[in-house]
Amino acid sequence: MQDNLNDDRKHEEDWLPASVRYPHVDRTLKLGEFLFHIDTPTLGLFKVLKGRIKLVRVDRVGRETILYVASSGDIVAEASLFSAVYRCDAIATTDSTVRLYSKASLMANFNQNPAAARAFMAMLAGHVMRLRTRLEQRGIQLARDRVRHYLNLNVGPDGCTVVLSGTLKDLAAELGLAHEVLYRTLAEMAAEGEIERLKGKIKLKPAPYDPNHTGAARTRPKSTNTRSR
Amino acid sequence: MQDNLNDDRKHEEDWLPASVRYPHVDRTLKLGEFLFHIDTPTLGLFKVLKGRIKLVRVDRVGRETILYVASSGDIVAEASLFSAVYRCDAIATTDSTVRLYSKASLMANFNQNPAAARAFMAMLAGHVMRLRTRLEQRGIQLARDRVRHYLNLNVGPDGCTVVLSGTLKDLAAELGLAHEVLYRTLAEMAAEGEIERLKGKIKLKPAPYDPNHTGAARTRPKSTNTRSR
DNA sequence: CGGCGTTTTGAGAGAGCTCAACATCGGTGG
DNA sequence: CCACCGATGTTGAGCTCTCTCAAAACGCCG
Numbered sequence: 220m221q222d223n224l225n226d227d228r229k230h231e232e233d234w235l236p237a238s239v240r241y242p243h244v245d246r247t248l249k250l251g252e253f254l255f256h257i258d259t260p261t262l263g264l265f266k267v268l269k270g271r272i273k274l275v276r277v278d279r280v281g282r283e284t285i286l287y288v289a290s291s292g293d294i295v296a297e298a299s300l301f302s303a304v305y306r307c308d309a310i311a312t313t314d315s316t317v318r319l320y321s322k323a324s325l326m327a328n329f330n331q332n333p334a335a336a337r338a339f340m341a342m343l344a345g346h347v348m349r350l351r352t353r354l355e356q357r358g359i360q361l362a363r364d365r366v367r368h369y370l371n372l373n374v375g376p377d378g379c380t381v382v383l384s385g386t387l388k389d390l391a392a393e394l395g396l397a398h399e400v401l402y403r404t405l406a407e408m409a410a411e412g413e414i415e416r417l418k419g420k421i422k423l424k425p426a427p428y429d430p431n432h433t434g435a436a437r438t439r440p441k442s443t444n445t446r447s448r
Numbered sequence: 449m450q451d452n453l454n455d456d457r458k459h460e461e462d463w464l465p466a467s468v469r470y471p472h473v474d475r476t477l478k479l480g481e482f483l484f485h486i487d488t489p490t491l492g493l494f495k496v497l498k499g500r501i502k503l504v505r506v507d508r509v510g511r512e513t514i515l516y517v518a519s520s521g522d523i524v525a526e527a528s529l530f531s532a533v534y535r536c537d538a539i540a541t542t543d544s545t546v547r548l549y550s551k552a553s554l555m556a557n558f559n560q561n562p563a564a565a566r567a568f569m570a571m572l573a574g575h576v577m578r579l580r581t582r583l584e585q586r587g588i589q590l591a592r593d594r595v596r597h598y599l600n601l602n603v604g605p606d607g608c609t610v611v612l613s614g615t616l617k618d619l620a621a622e623l624g625l626a627h628e629v630l631y632r633t634l635a636e637m638a639a640e641g642e643i644e645r646l647k648g649k650i651k652l653k654p655a656p657y658d659p660n661h662t663g664a665a666r667t668r669p670k671s672t673n674t675r676s677r
Numbered sequence: 678c679g680g681c682g683t684t685t686t687g688a689g690a691g692a693g694c695t696c697a698a699c700a701t702c703g704g705t706g707g
Numbered sequence: 708c709c710a711c712c713g714a715t716g717t718t719g720a721g722c723t724c725t726c727t728c729a730a731a732a733c734g735c736c737g
Contacts, residue, residue, distance in 0.1 A: 276600070276601065278600050279607050279654075280654055286580065286581045287577075298573040298576070300569070300573065301570035301573060326566075329569075333558070333559045333565075336558065336562075336569070337530065337555075340529070341527070341530035343569060343575075344527040344572055346572075346576045346579075347526060347575045347576055347579065350575075350579035350580060350583060351515065352515045352516060354583055354586065355514055355516055355517070357624065360693095368513055371505070371513040372505065372515075378507065386716090387715075387716070388714090395586065395587060396694095399716095399717080399718085400692090400694075402717055403718080406717075425508075425509055589694075589724085590724080591724080615683065616684070626726055627684085628684095628727085629724090629726075632685085632686080635685080635686090679736105679737095681735090682733105683733080683734075684731105684732080684733070685731080685732070686730090686731080686732095687729080688727105688729090689726105690727085691724105691727095692724095692726090693722105693723095694724090695720105695721090696720090696721090697718105698718090698719085699716100699717080699718080699719100700717070700718095701714100701716070702713105702716090704713090705710100706711085707709090
């Protein structure tokens with residue numbers, strides 16, 4: 220079981236301009252162990268090095284509502300830098316290790332070093348952008364259109380090659396699809412010549428004809444998603 | 449057509465600590481007009497005052513892929529502060545007005561005024577948190593569970609009252625559900641006593657019994673929440 | 678009072694999810 | 708070197724839920 224099915228994996232390292240090494244502390248957690256509790260003073264933000272951390276809020280009935288599940292590479296509790304106390308619970312859902320970046324040292328660094336502050340802002344802005352795009356993607360109902368959306372936004376410089384970083388199962392998770400559906404969809408698209416499947420890559424073929432319509436004759440006056448939002 | 453169905457409406461105003469008034473320029477756009485083009489130098493970020501702006505990327509085949517659709521109150525192109533050129537096109541999908549916050553003045557202000565920089569970071573961090581939560585929510589398949597997720601995260605201080613800011617249609621859009629589905633779901637939940645519907649509010653009732661529905665020969669063969677979909 | 682938009686309720690259909698069986702691909706150890 | 712094993716990849720077949728299209732009741736405002 221790998222933990223690389225979340226987001227932003229490849230952008231994580233930039234926000235610490237290599238010039239600075241903040242003091243940090245690594246900590247290991249066992250399954251079910253709390254990383255922090257709601258309403259307790261904030262120490263700083265954490266980077267998940269291994270495992271998985273869920274952020275949850277619990278209502279007075281005792282049921283928990285998941286805010287976010289962070290996997291390896293994800294950053295957790297950025298907002299805690301600007302709050303005196305944590306706003307949710309953080310619990311390890313597998314044995315995990317995290318790295319704490321202390322709020323005090325981080326903020327001090329931002330104050331003294333505008334470049335560090337800018338790098339942090341840039342990272343956050345990038346997250347916002349990618350999350351918005353991801354949310355937009357989830358609004359696409361039809362599996363094929365959702366896959367197209369992903370492929371179009373992840374083509375390499377050549378404009379037609381998409382490199383798959385993980386397994387197709389991981390991709391399915393990122394797309395919010397059952398993996399079987401992704402397999403089927405890719406198979407159909409390949410059969411119809413829209414894409415070509417290679418080892419660890421997918422190549423987009425410029426559609427021969429047929430600008431809309433997905434394959435089997437189907438009654439679809441709508442092209443994709445026009446409504447809502 | 450109202451424009452208040454997007455996100456974060458109530459958190460937008462904080463990121464400009466009232467102390468500072470950045471120079472800004474308002475601009476109106478007609479339907480279809482470009483706010484900015486990809487690969488052109490970045491001026492700064494924009495706040496949508498009225499209307500709707502879509503951010504899109506176009507592949508060489510000419511099809512556009514939507515990255516995000518911003519409505520009134522939303523901020524657009526935060527990441528442009530850290531890039532020399534825009535990374536996508538921005539087009540008005542209705543007659544709109546936007547306010548430009550110049551990159552130069554914004555950055556200068558951040559450098560001189562750490563508090564402003566912190567406020568901006570805090571806003572971004574808040575967006576990241578909310579977007580992640582929203583994405584988590586969209587991963588919930590069953591409409592009722594998705595509604596529960598929303599309600600649980602939006603109860604007021606009393607722990608059981610959720611104030612509805614807009615119409616139910618707006619809420620449906622925010623939840624990513626067809627509005628009919630939301631109506632039906634709320635009706636069912638009310639009928640079963642899980643919630644109480646008031647004028648502009650929803651009150652959560654602590655489940656009486658029936659953690660996963662059973663007895664009470666009700667004409668409802670399904671709808672437990674034991675598994676997704 | 679007459680629209681216009683929201684709120685409801687109804688019914689049909691399609692698409693994704695789930696369960697299930699099987700093929701493939703690596704890696705491991707005998 | 709080959710058999711075994713686990714995980715990924717693939718395909719098949721129902722099931723159910725949401726989406727879409729429709730139509731009507733309600734509420735608000737000029």
